[in-house]
Amino acid sequence: MRITKLGEEILRQKCEIVKPEEINDEMRELFNEMFETMVSANGVGLAAPQVGIAKRFFVIDVGDDVRRVFINPEIIKTSEETSSYEEGCLSLPGFSEEIIRPEKVSVSALNENGKPFVINDADGLLARCIQHENDHLDGVLYIDHGDEAYKQEVIEAMKRRAERAEKKAAAKEAKQRSIAAKKAAKEAKKNK
Structure with missing residues (x-):
């Protein structure tokens, strides 16, 4: 699966609730693909909008x-105690920032079979990951919780990356068209 990057509109959208009838074998296969994508990218969490789907679900494996x-998750309680942790995101590769979040979190959601569950007072990396991925479902990124100057720096850097990638793709496409035209001309000459 392709992971969406900062600058793509879907990362800033509020996602839609998953309807009960949508939780089926096809969706469970999607969860498996998300886990594979997340692991191969060295991540611990991946939200639906990060793979181009504007629905309220995410997957987590904190090792x-x-x-x-987590389908249609709702954070029902957060602790007053906070902690700071260097967060990164698969949609902002190569960047990280110290972010302060509640130390503990309680969440209710549906599992991959549509059954409700609650995790009370999750802490450590699990609590951080739940909050980070849940933010994605509301179009919020970790840089929105940090330093404004750094956020602007990241946005500009990601814009430049996207422009370079676009130029590179256009040059590759032009080269492929040129090769195809030369082959066609050669073939036409041969058939005369």
């Missing part, structure tokens, strides 16, 4: 051998 799926 405790538990693959967690």
Whole structure:
């Protein structure tokens, strides 16, 4: 799966609720693909908008051998105590920032089979990940919680990256068209 990058509109959209009838084998296969994509990109969480889907779900695997799926999650409680942690994001590769968030969080959601569950007082990396991925469902990125100057720096850097990638893709396409035209001309000459 392709991971969306900062600058793509879907990352700033508020996602839609998943309807019960949408939770089926096809969606469960999608969760598996998301886990594979996340792991291969060295991530611990991946939200639907990060793979181009404007729906309220995300997957998490914080290295405790538990693959967690959260559908229509709701954070029901956060602790007053906060902690700081260097956050990164698969949609902002190469960047990270110290972000302060509540230390503990309680969340209710549906699992991959549509069954409701609650996690009370999740802490550590799991709490951080739940908050980070849940933010994605509301179009919020971790840089929105940090230093404004750094946020602008990241946005500009990601814009430049996207422009370079676009130029590179256009040059590659032009080269392929040129090669195809030369082959066609050669073939036409041969057939005369």
